[in-house]
Amino acid sequence: xxxxxxxxxxxxxxxxxxxxxxxxxxxxxxxxxxxxxxxxxxxxxxxxxxxxxxxxxxxxxxxxxxxxxxxxxxxxxxxxxxxxxxxxxxxxxxxxxxxxxxxxxxxxxxxxxxxxxxxxxxxxxxxxxxxxxxxxxxxxxxxxxxxxxxxxxxxxxxxxxxxxxxxxxxxxxxxxxxxxxxxxxxxxxxxxx
Numbered sequence: 065x066x067x068x069x070x071x072x073x074x075x076x077x078x079x080x081x082x083x084x085x086x087x088x089x090x091x092x093x094x095x096x097x098x099x100x101x102x103x104x105x106x107x108x109x110x111x112x113x114x115x116x117x118x119x120x121x122x123x124x125x126x127x128x129x130x131x132x133x134x135x136x137x138x139x140x141x142x143x144x145x146x147x148x149x150x151x152x153x154x155x156x157x158x159x160x161x162x163x164x165x166x167x168x169x170x171x172x173x174x175x176x177x178x179x180x181x182x183x184x185x186x187x188x189x190x191x192x193x194x195x196x197x198x199x200x201x202x203x204x205x206x207x208x209x210x211x212x213x214x215x216x217x218x219x220x221x222x223x224x225x226x227x228x229x230x231x232x233x234x235x236x237x238x239x240x241x242x243x244x245x246x247x248x249x250x251x252x253x254x255x256x257x
Contacts, residue, residue, distance in 0.1 A: 097129055100127060100162060101237035102125065102232045103124070103236040103240045104125070104196075104208055104226075105123060106227060106229070107120075108120075108226050111223070119150045122146055123148070126145075128143060128160075130162065137163070137164070138162075138166070142162055155182075155183075156182065158179050158181050158191075160179075161177060170202055173198075173199055174196070176196040176197075177196075178193070178195070183214055194212045195211050200230055205232070205235070206232070208230045
């Protein structure tokens with residue numbers, strides 16, 4: 065667990081140092097930047113812990129900022145929020161480092177590892193790790209696969225694989241707003257119960 069946390073810290077520091085590099089260092093310089101407004105609709109297809117309540121549906125948003133380093137590579141941080149059904153609605157919140165590799169003018173390959181800071185059914189803060197791989201078309205729509213490694217009620221760890229659709233740009237922004245509202249309702253209803 066400590067090695068993964070250390071690796072994520074190193075990746076974050078690398079992103080920050082690259083983005084704010086001086087012109088005479090020979091490092092990449094930020095050419096431009098743009099917001100991340102991704103929304104994911106996914107279904108869990110695999111879960112490692114047979115004793116856990118199986119997840120039925122997952123709605124997630126990733127909101128952040130990407131920095132264009134050159135014509136192929138974009139890097140940036142984002143906040144991650146997930147609202148999922150697991151015998152009732154629950155929520156996760158975390159942060160991710162995002163790497164986008166532009167395959168050509170139409171398709172992008174995205175890798176987003178991150179930390180899950182909180183998961184509503186698991187009290188006590190840090191809940192686990194997440195990593196997502198996706199391919200999208202012109203940042204509008206694509207396919208994604210996500211792996212969550214989270215704590216469960218029994219203080220074990222559970223690995224859940226999600227496969228789904230990714231929506232970006234304006235569609236993702238609208239769906240993320242809807243996801244934030246539904247996630248907020250899920251969070252409040254979980255706290256009231």
